Every structure is written in C-alpha cells, then in structure tokens.
Amino acid sequence: xxxxxxxxxxxxxxxxxxxxxxxxxxxxxxxxxxxxxxxxxxxxxxxxxxxxxxxxxxxxxxxxxxxxxxxxxxxxxxxxxxxxxxxxxxxxxxxxxxxxxxxxxxxxxxxxxxxxxxxxxxxxxxxxxxxxxxxxxxxxxxxxxxxxxxxxxxxxxxxxxxxxxxxxxxxxxxxxxxxxxxxxxxxxxxxxxxxxxxxxxxxxxxxxxxxxxxxxxxxxxxxxxxxxxxxxxxxxxxxx
Amino acid sequence: xxxxxxxxxxxxxxxxxxxxxxxxxxxxxxxxxxxxxxxxxxxxxxxxxxxxxxxxxxxxxxxxxxxxxxxxxxxxxxxxxxxxxxxxxxxxxxxxxxxxxxxxxxxxxxxxxxxxxxxxxxxxxxxxxxxxxxxxxxxxxxxxxxxxxxxxxxxxxxxxxxxxxxxxxxxxxxxxxxxxxxxxxxxxxxxxxxxxxxxxxxx
Numbered sequence: 001x002x003x004x005x006x007x008x009x010x011x012x013x014x015x016x017x018x019x020x021x022x023x024x025x026x027x028x029x030x031x032x033x034x035x036x037x038x039x040x041x042x043x044x045x046x047x048x049x050x051x052x053x054x055x056x057x058x059x060x061x062x063x064x065x066x067x068x069x070x071x072x073x074x075x076x077x078x079x080x081x082x083x084x085x086x087x088x089x090x091x092x093x094x095x096x097x098x099x100x101x102x103x104x105x106x107x108x109x110x111x112x113x114x115x116x117x118x119x120x121x122x123x124x125x126x127x128x129x130x131x132x133x134x135x136x137x138x139x140x141x142x143x144x145x146x147x148x149x150x151x152x153x154x155x156x157x158x159x160x161x162x163x164x165x166x167x168x169x170x171x172x173x174x175x176x177x178x179x180x181x182x183x184x185x186x187x188x189x190x191x192x193x194x195x196x197x198x199x200x201x202x203x204x205x206x207x208x209x210x211x212x213x214x215x216x217x218x219x220x221x222x223x224x225x226x227x228x229x230x231x232x233x234x235x236x237x238x239x240x
Numbered sequence: 241x242x243x244x245x246x247x248x249x250x251x252x253x254x255x256x257x258x259x260x261x262x263x264x265x266x267x268x269x270x271x272x273x274x275x276x277x278x279x280x281x282x283x284x285x286x287x288x289x290x291x292x293x294x295x296x297x298x299x300x301x302x303x304x305x306x307x308x309x310x311x312x313x314x315x316x317x318x319x320x321x322x323x324x325x326x327x328x329x330x331x332x333x334x335x336x337x338x339x340x341x342x343x344x345x346x347x348x349x350x351x352x353x354x355x356x357x358x359x360x361x362x363x364x365x366x367x368x369x370x371x372x373x374x375x376x377x378x379x380x381x382x383x384x385x386x387x388x389x390x391x392x393x394x395x396x397x398x399x400x401x402x403x404x405x406x407x408x409x410x411x412x413x414x415x416x417x418x419x420x421x422x423x424x425x426x427x428x429x430x431x432x433x434x435x436x437x438x439x440x441x442x443x
Contacts, residue, residue, distance in 0.1 A: 011353050046431045
C-alpha cells in the first residue's frame with residue numbers, strides 16, 4: 001500500500017549508519033512514522049529537520065508495517081527558525097507535544113493545519129508567544145481535553161470570566177469563583193479569543209493553564225509527563 | 241565452519257561502522273593472512289589505545305595524556321574556547337588548521353527522543369572553565385541541525401547566567417550557516433539557501 005501527502009517533520013531518529021526513522025504530522029493520515037533510507041546521511045539530513053514541510057510518499061507491503069518514506073522539501077522552516085532562540089524552542093516544544101500526545105495513524109487534519117499555521121506565526125509574527133499559547137489551547141481541544149471558556153460553569157454567565165477550573169477546564173466568572181479563587185487558575189483575557197494583545201504575565205498564566213491540562217492528558221495516555229522540550233521553552237520564555 | 245576465535249573476531253569487526261557480517265568476514269580473513277604486517281601490529285595498537293587513551297579532564301577530547309595535547313599546548317590561545325558536540329568535530333576543525341584556540345567537547349546534543357537532557361552533556365565543566373579562566377570568546381560550533389542549534393541556544397543561556405552583574409567579559413559567537421566553498425546556488429538545498437540569505441552581511 002502507499003499514499004502521498006504533505007507532512008511536517010516532528011522528529012528524526014538515526015537508524016543504523018545512514019537511515020533514519022522519521023515521524024511526520026501529515027494532513028490526511030495524522031502522525032505517521034516511516035523509514036528513510038539515507039535519511040541521516042549528509043545529503044538528506046537537511047530535509048528531515050524538525051519543522052520542515054515536505055511532500056511525502058509512504059510505501060509498505062502491509063499497512064501495519066513501519067513502511068518507508070520518500071520526501072521532498074517544500075518549505076525549509078527549520079533553517080529559518082534555527083537562529084531564533086525562543087522561537088526554535090517553541091517549535092521543538094510544539095512538535096514534541098504532538099509526537100508525545102497525539103495517537104499514531106489517526107487523521108487529525110486540524111492539528112496539521114494548526115501546526116503549519118503556528119510555524120508561520122513563529123517565523124513572522126512578533127506576537128508569537130500568544131499565538132503559541134493559543135495553539136496549545138487548540139491542541140488540547142483536538143486531544144479531547146479542550147477548555148470550555150464560552151460561559152461560567154457555575155452561573156452560565158458570559159461576562160466577567162476570569163478563572164478556569166483545574167478540574168473541568170471550564171471558565172468561572174469573578175463572582176462565582178471568588179470563594180475558590182486560590183484553587184482556580186486565573187484566565188488571561190486573550191485566551192477567550194477576542195483578539196486582545198497579551199502581555200508576558202498573561203501568556204505565562206495561559207501556559208500554566210494549558211500545561212496543567214497537557215499534563216492531565218499525558219498522564220491519561222501512559223502515566224508519564226509532558227516533554228522536557230516544553231519545560232525548557234517555558235523556562236527560557238519566563239526569563240525573557 | 242570457522243573456529244570460535246575467528247567467529248568472535250568476525251563478530252567484533254562487524255560491529256564497526258561501515259562493516260556488516262560479510263565485510264567483517266573479509267576483513268578478518270585479510271588480517272589473519274597478514275599476521276605479521278597487520279594483525280599483530282593492529283592488536284598491539286588497539287591494546288595500547290585501550291590502555292592509554294582517555295577523555296581529557298579539561299576539554300573532553302580523547303588523547304593519551306591528560307590534559308590532552310591541545311589543552312597542554314602553550315602556543316594555543318586558551319582565552320578562546322570552541323564548543324563542539326563530539327571529538328570527531330574537534331578533529332574536523334583541527335584538520336582545517338584555521339583555529340588556534342582550545343576546545344570543549346559537550347558529548348552530543350539535547351535530544352528528547354534519545355532521552356538526553358542537559359545533565360547528560362558536559363556543560364557544567366564548560367561553565368567552570370568560563371568562571372575560572374580568562375575566557376574572551378566562546379565559539380559555538382554545534383551542527384547546523386535543529387538539535388545542534390537548540391543545544392547551542394541552551395549553552396548560550398547557561399553562559400549568560402554566569403554573568404552576575406555588569407557586562408560579560410567574553411563574547412559568544414557561532415559558526416556561520418550558508419553557501420559552502422565551491423557551492424553553486426543552483427545545487428544548494430532550500431534550507432541552506434534560506435539560511436544563507438538570512439545571514440547575509442554587508443560587503
């Protein structure tokens with residue numbers, strides 16, 4: 001069997017002397033791994049850098065086999081982000097999260113599109129940190145752990161939403177959350193998706209919320225935690 | 241078919257990079273047929289290397305002495321440290337004969353997939369050298385891969401942390417990315433071209 005699709009390189013692991021096992025996030029087939037002969041050799045190594053957009057042909061005798069990829073580079077995002085310290089760490093964090101938390105071989109076109117859009121934001125947008133936080137919130141939604149920030153979980157009010165419940169991921173209004181405010185996460189306004197410009201503190205608050213639910217998801221997957229790459233990115237970002 | 245000694249030799253040779261079981265068999269036969277000129281000298285060289293070659297306590301280079309020949313060379317500029325991933329990278333830079341400073345081998349790159357974190361790399365010793373010595377420049381010569389550059393950024397962060405207050409006494413630089421010598425633009429990959437354009441400089 002074989003298929004062709006666009007994919008974003010999530011990871012490349014050296015296999016033997018010259019081959020590599022490459023995991024792509026493809027539009028129609030989801031997170032999919034395959035063997036690339038010569039993939040870690042000097043000629044092809046540049047193609048299989050994390051974040052690059054490629055066209056991929058996947059081929060195997062049986063669908064359950066690892067299969068092999070033949071890829072062609074479409075957009076060399078890795079080369080453009082390599083020199084940007086924080087953006088590179090954000091890219092590695094996002095790709096590591098997709099690799100860690102998204103089930104393999106399940107189509108998630110929305111994750112592919114959002115990851116592709118995120119990479120463009122990292123390259124071009126000065127407000128990329130809030131873009132990254134919104135991407136994490138969207139990714140949680142795709143994983144089935146989405147935040148429900150449409151109305152207050154206690155009163156149904158759509159106004160004055162300032163907290164998030166760590167248990168349910170639902171928004172809580174200021175009045176309803178006041179008695180429990182020590183146990184609730186502050187909800188940064190920009191997460192409501194109304195186009196507000198976020199400052200560093202608000203972005204860190206958003207990372208606290210998304211980090212909590214990403215951890216919950218990771219625990220549910222296999223009892224482990226979220227990738228170190230996200231911790232390193234957060235550490236760097238909080239010191240900026 | 242072969243004696244256990246020969247089988248073991250073939251088995252060990254087949255673990256070397258570039259050799260599979262068939263080529264290991266050929267190499268073993270070649271060695272055995274040339275006992276005096278190859279097998280004995282090779283065995284003795286390997287035994288000697290196994291006994292004396294060790295990582296340099298200062299930079300992590302492999303040498304028969306500690307500190308290694310590079311660190312012990314008084315003609316080298318010890319105020320300039322070139323940070324490399326692996327000893328092979330150090331050897332490559334030495335082949336180019338264009339750098340006369342000293343080195344620091346970190347021993348790989350940060351890799352979530354391989355479970356290699358900052359504690360697995362020889363970064364603490366580099367920070368110790370910077371804090372202790374008269375270092376004026378640190379050249380980050382990690383590979384131009386996402387993992388190599390992520391490691392370089394991480395090292396930069398850690399080095400910047402060593403500056404408590406005021407201006408740092410050293411500058412941090414990295415190798416340029418771009419068009420190789422003898423490279424024709426038509427044959428370059430898109431990533432290299434993009435990096436070269438991004439890193440262009442006035443003439």
